[in-house]
Amino acid sequence: MQVLVIGATRGTGRLLVDRLLADGHQVRAGTRAPGQDQALVAAGADPVSADLEGPDEPLRAALHGAQAVVFCAGSGSGTGPDATLRVDLHGAVRSIDLAVELGVPRYVMLSSMAADDPRRGPTAITHYLAAKHAADRILAVSGLAWTSVRPGGLTHEHGSDHVEVGVPRLERRGTIPREDVAAVLAGCLAQPATIGLAFEVLSGPVPVGAALAGLSAGHGGDRR
Numbered sequence: 629m630q631v632l633v634i635g636a637t638r639g640t641g642r643l644l645v646d647r648l649l650a651d652g653h654q655v656r657a658g659t660r661a662p663g664q665d666q667a668l669v670a671a672g673a674d675p676v677s678a679d680l681e682g683p684d685e686p687l688r689a690a691l692h693g694a695q696a697v698v699f700c701a702g703s704g705s706g707t708g709p710d711a712t713l714r715v716d717l718h719g720a721v722r723s724i725d726l727a728v729e730l731g732v733p734r735y736v737m738l739s740s741m742a743a744d745d746p747r748r749g750p751t752a753i754t755h756y757l758a759a760k761h762a763a764d765r766i767l768a769v770s771g772l773a774w775t776s777v778r779p780g781g782l783t784h785e786h787g788s789d790h791v792e793v794g795v796p797r798l799e800r801r802g803t804i805p806r807e808d809v810a811a812v813l814a815g816c817l818a819q820p821a822t823i824g825l826a827f828e829v830l831s832g833p834v835p836v837g838a839a840l841a842g843l844s845a846g847h848g849g850d851r852r
């Protein structure tokens with residue numbers, strides 16, 4: 629499958645690029661600066677310009693002909709509410725709108741735990757959770773085949789490929805390695821039954837494949 633990863637240069641998105649390549653996908657790796665291309669080419673990906681705050685045309689070209697988009701971009705915790713709105717909300721909505729316009733059928737959103745109800749999260753990041761909440765809601769009514777993956781705190785530890793998932797939420801907080809989130813995002817592309825689901829994910833005891841298959845078996849709850 630031809631997959632565009634938005635936010636492919638660092639963090640979860642970069643790990644996802646490797647995961648998707650290992651799974652046999654053709655990967656368009658969204659970057660913002662030419663200097664970021666070399667390592668992605670060496671990995672086997674096709675770097676494309678995909679700046680959510682940049683002009684329309686490169687972003688449109690990045691999406692054109694793709695069969696799936698995975699949104700992994702984020703303004704980061706060091707930026708203020710303005711950047712959060714520009715990237716995590718407005719940037720996400722731009723990519724959703726373009727996916728609809730260009731007929732890209734599949735969209736997987738890397739959202740956040742508590743995005744279903746921003747009041748559940750720490751007060752200091754309410755604006756961020758509100759941006760994630762709004763983007764998820766817009767995605768859910770886009771008509772795309774969507775999935776929203778909502779992890780807890782991301783770590784740089786090695787992944788175990790074992791998680792706990794909950795639809796629409798887990799009744800605990802916690803963390804999860806970025807590597808495991810990348811495995812879940814890739815798993816969603818391989819598991820069509822995750823379409824139309826928003827779910828929270830933390831480190832846990834269940835192999836990723838089985839956890840996603842369990843979701844598809846209908847573990848109930850609000851599918852938004």
Ligand SMILES: NC(=O)c1ccc[n+]([C@@H]2O[C@H](COP(=O)([O-])OP(=O)(O)OC[C@H]3O[C@@H](n4cnc5c(N)ncnc54)[C@H](OP(=O)(O)O)[C@@H]3O)[C@@H](O)[C@H]2O)c1
Binds near residue numbers: 661
């Ligand atoms: N940190 C957490 O605990 C946590 C918890 C739940 C969910 N999340 C979400 O998980 C996602 C990934 O987080 P992460 O910490 O793994 O990633 P990260 O290391 O913060 O990397 C962010 C990526 O987004 C890209 N980016 C930033 N602004 C962009 C823009 N305007 N247009 C396109 N790309 C842009 C960056 O590119 P450059 O290299 O060019 O800057 C980079 O590739 C984010 O959506 C975040 O909100 C994070």
